[in-house]
Amino acid sequence: MPEFDFIKAAYGLPHDRIPIWIMRQAGRYLPEYRAVREKVSFMELCHSAELMAEVTKQPIDIFGFDAAILFSDILLPLEPLGIKVSYDNGGPALTPQVRTPDDVAHLKTYEPADEMAYVLAGIKEIKKRLDGIVPLIGFCGSPFTLASYMVEGGGSSRFAEIKKFIYNHPKAAHRLLGQLAEQTGRYLKDQINAGVDVVQLFDSWGGILPLDAYEEFSLRYIKMAFEICKTEGVPRILYLNNTAPYLKQLAELDCEVIGVDWRTDLNDAMNILSGKTIQGNLDPQLLFGPGKLVHEKTLELLETVAGKDNFIFNLGHGIQPEALVDNVKLVVETVHSFNIKRDQ
Amino acid sequence: MPEFDFIKAAYGLPHDRIPIWIMRQAGRYLPEYRAVREKVSFMELCHSAELMAEVTKQPIDIFGFDAAILFSDILLPLEPLGIKVSYDNGGPALTPQVRTPDDVAHLKTYEPADEMAYVLAGIKEIKKRLDGIVPLIGFCGSPFTLASYMVEGGGSSRFAEIKKFIYNHPKAAHRLLGQLAEQTGRYLKDQINAGVDVVQLFDSWGGILPLDAYEEFSLRYIKMAFEICKTEGVPRILYLNNTAPYLKQLAELDCEVIGVDWRTDLNDAMNILSGKTIQGNLDPQLLFGPGKLVHEKTLELLETVAGKDNFIFNLGHGIQPEALVDNVKLVVETVHSFNIKRDQ
Secondary structure (H helix, E strand, C coil): CCCCHHHHHHCCCCCCCCCECCCCCCCCCCHHHHHHHHHCCHHHHHHCHHHHHHHHHHHHHHHCCCCEECCCCCCHHHHHHCCEEECCCCCCEEECCCCCHHHHHCCCCCCHHHHCHHHHHHHHHHHHHHCCCCCEEEEEECHHHHHHHHHHCECCCCCHHHHHHHHHCHHHHHHHHHHHHHHHHHHHHHHHHHCCCEEEEEECCHHHCCHHHHHHHHHHHHHHHHHHHCECCECEEEEECCCHHHHHHHCCCCCCEEECCCCCCHHHHHHHCCCCEEEEEECHHHHHCCHHHHHHHHHHHHHHHCCCCCEEEEECCCCCCCCCHHHHHHHHHHHHHHHHHHHC | CCCCHHHHHHCCCCCCCCCECCCCCCCCCCHHHHHHHHHCCHHHHHHCHHHHHHHHHHHHHHHCCCCEECCCCCCHHHHHHCCEEECCCCCCEEECCCCCHHHHHCCCCCCHHHHCHHHHHHHHHHHHHHCCCCCEEEEEECHHHHHHHHHHCECCCCCHHHHHHHHHCHHHHHHHHHHHHHHHHHHHHHHHHHCCCEEEEEECCHHHCCHHHHHHHHHHHHHHHHHHHCECCECEEEEECCCHHHHHHHCCCCCCEEECCCCCCHHHHHHHCCCCEEEEEECHHHHHCCHHHHHHHHHHHHHHHCCCCCEEEEECCCCCCCCCHHHHHHHHHHHHHHHHHHCC
């Protein structure tokens, strides 16, 4: 029997209180995080085991979340492929862009255990500092999401280039995605070997695809990565932004938890994904609003999942810089006291 | 019995071939449209009845679409409220932004028939030029979509400001949305009086809202607008980008057609929205790809709706500038010849 309620919930096992964590919980909304970032750049932070451990632990100490998540970035594993990633001007910028079969053929291959050793060292330091109080979540971007960044050269509002690429060069797209799936799976496995207790894949951009293309270009490679890192006692979470259209397809995926976005009907998710644990899905932008509303909407969400052992509370997407710290405290308190109520 | 297959399909009545049109069919992907735009600005085009008629008719002549859509812009009806709209630098920019209850109180009210008279004159000219060959679709932005533009001051990737506004100032938000719903409904009614045969509301941004907020801040005001413009023999279409999460809620809406995006399962839409006509939903970015794939995916979509009288073929979103004209031709040919096959 696992020790943490978080791990029990991930396997749908009986436990005492609904666990809660928040995507991007160590982030710019938090004054303590911003204080660290005033001293070092984002890249310096991602390369220092000491600082990674410090910011990873901050939200645990401040809010009492039930899980910590490795402080890192989904784009870092692209650097050993020969892609330069810069965070200097707002969003990330990647060079060179990968847009032709030839570009794909020229990517390097690498051993995650070697090239990502600085992240694995960070994991060991974080585990030491957490000292067993909460489980640690490791993560990676989904192959399709990483490919989108590589092809677009950064974030995008239209994703025109990745669509041109998969429709016009499907063979090269499959070659790229296959390579990313293998490296992603092995990187997650290395994170598990270094000590993480849970892994999450972020499919941030899969939700732009038609259903058949989602199956062909995203889900297929998530399956490959999850197959490679499958480990007894280590639950695998897939978070997909814009989840609702793909629920039936996700039901087929071999993993323990599906993270759903804030537009997904929780009852639908529970029904269609029966046998899996659901993670989500408060609107992150609700945390810009008044406490009364935050409390009310958190309670409404909790009523939907009352008495269910297969639920992990989270936002429906990463927390945003404008989120009010008091609202985060309120959500955690509401979730934790609701659990006590359930036991009465 | 209506004359056009398009109108018959909108009411789910028996007809001979599946009608097709494409959102933004008079647009930058089309060389003939770009030739007009080389001579005049976007605003000049929107204010000239002659030119509106010319570009509205272009895609009918070139591709043989089964409906024309008024050439105009969803933001124009915001100008008489006291909002300046500029299209000079890529996306639209709106000033002043509306972000407080006070900003809402200071908006002007107006008679669409007076202030939008130049659009109504355009409709009359278009109808004359179309000479009864195809029906004409009029349109407007949904109240929530218009409010989003007003609050954000343009397009957005995060929609943080409109979320702050509805969560922190719900009363002012409802006042703004109520005013927009009434003006939108009356504007559509005026378009019908000027001669349009169909009306479509574009809810481009409602799909960022949680389900309960969609009901409260978007759908409720779409209902009001559709109630006001309800006219015997004139079908009402709601297009909602990111349709899948909201299908059950849309089933309650009093309108004839729901336009669904490219990520929506057509069978789900047909089942959940039974009694309504479905419009959609080929991935617009598929038109960047090779003809063979376009043909194949168009046929797959058609097989899904074979034999159904309640379907109108469209893309799942507006056509984009990079779309290949030959692919548009191919889609129209494929749709029109599929219909003949169905009758064999």
